[in-house]
Amino acid sequence: MTLATVGYFEPWYVQLLKTLIIFGIGFSLVPLALLYERKLLGRFQNRPGPNRVGPFGSMQPAADILKLISKEQFQPRGAIGWLFKLAPLISAVAALATFALIPFGRTQDVFGTDVGLYVADSNIGLLLFFALSSLGSYGVLLGGWSSGSKYSFLGAMRGAAQLISYEISQGLALLGIVMTAGSLSLSEIVEHQNGMWFIVPQIVGGLIFFVATLAEINRTPFDLLEADSELVAGFMTEYGGGRFALYFVGEYVHLVVAGAMFSTLFLGGWNLPFGIDPPGWVDPIVVLAKTGLIVSLIIWIRASLPKVRYDQLMSFGWKVLLPLATLNALVTAIILVTLAD
């Protein structure tokens, strides 16, 4: 018996091509998300946001990234060199790798070959998602620790504390889905939502997962790792130039992945409500539109809510989210067993 299988049925060159295309989309979503966030944040504050570089500020991310990579690669004297250089890479790679798991549509017939619109459809997709997102926190932890700076270290410590207080409830919140769909494969979970999205029967799980995701991608109100007001810039205080840009890329890929993951798990992926069944090429657009919706919601929350205190996040994670997620899993299990008879 194999532990995990990854469904491949395309020839190798198709796999290579679709991998390149999906990562191309993933990478090009970074500057888009960057600009979109700044524009939208501006609107939430009665200002238009960046509009000087290029038409409607469209070249702003390019200018930002160009500025960052042309800056000096500074390293503090007390830093642990190789870890300091490796940490941002871990963060960005883990975030990008998560992108491989997201299914963008049904298996399509493209020029006579059946192509699954995902990089890898593993039968343990959900577990892989958790594994990769935990790996991403290593980038934060190691980066903060190896910087040799108090602020970075404090940020990393908070990262560790934050990690254990949200991850359990995040996992438990998805148990209801796993039980209902009977699979850990993301594309099967989406198939199972044809008819009813999981946000309806699993509203509690969805809310818990959403809040925990905010903590996972270090967004307000849980951006304790960065904590501009008290820790300068948290774990990335000592980073500048290209390495800082890499953390930035990781952060925005994480943002997009979080949106895509939520829409895959709870908003029915490529399924449309009211029995609308468009042709297959619409599927990726539907997924991206739902992703954009969730990303907007996350930005909206960033524009509205103040940061919670460190101990508030801990007690919220352990005393509210964890019991609720457990209860949700239990109730779902009981209902499923009752209905099965």
Next chain:
Amino acid sequence: MPSTGSRPPARSWAPDDVVAVQRGPEPGGLAGAYRVFGETLRGLKTSFGRVVEGTTTIEYPEEKTPVYPRFRGRHRLHTFEDTGLEKCVGCSLCAAACPADCIRVVAAENDPEDRVSGGERYAAVYEINLSRCIFCGYCEMACPFDAITMGHDYELADYNRSDLIFTKEMLLQEPPERTPLRAAGE
């Protein structure tokens, strides 16, 4: 000490006084979580209202902030509209009134054949050092002939200090671009 509602005078308390502290509600269990959820939604609603309001930004180099009619910007020297003669008679009252000592006036006698000003004398040299000027408007108040007034221009940055010494010719000229005036009620 019971709270009276009005602000107590400073140092009105003794160390053994019992001070009534007003606290926020206790976080509480489920009720607290419910309240937090409600307040969160209220916060989201508040910030969404800003999107509906639209932007209030003035895109500066393209559009300028309008000023009030009595705004004290760069000085202007005036001439009589009918004769075209300068109103300034070189009395140096503005220079005397100037607290920053930034006005320099050198007066000269008018030639009756070729008059420059309406009075007996005129300002042969009239310089305002705008890098010293504090825009108080005392010169305008001191002037007996309304020859100098504070204009509406506020874009006065320059690269050299010497470029900020405005001569009579520069002060007499109309500004190249008129600064927008604030509409009534704005």
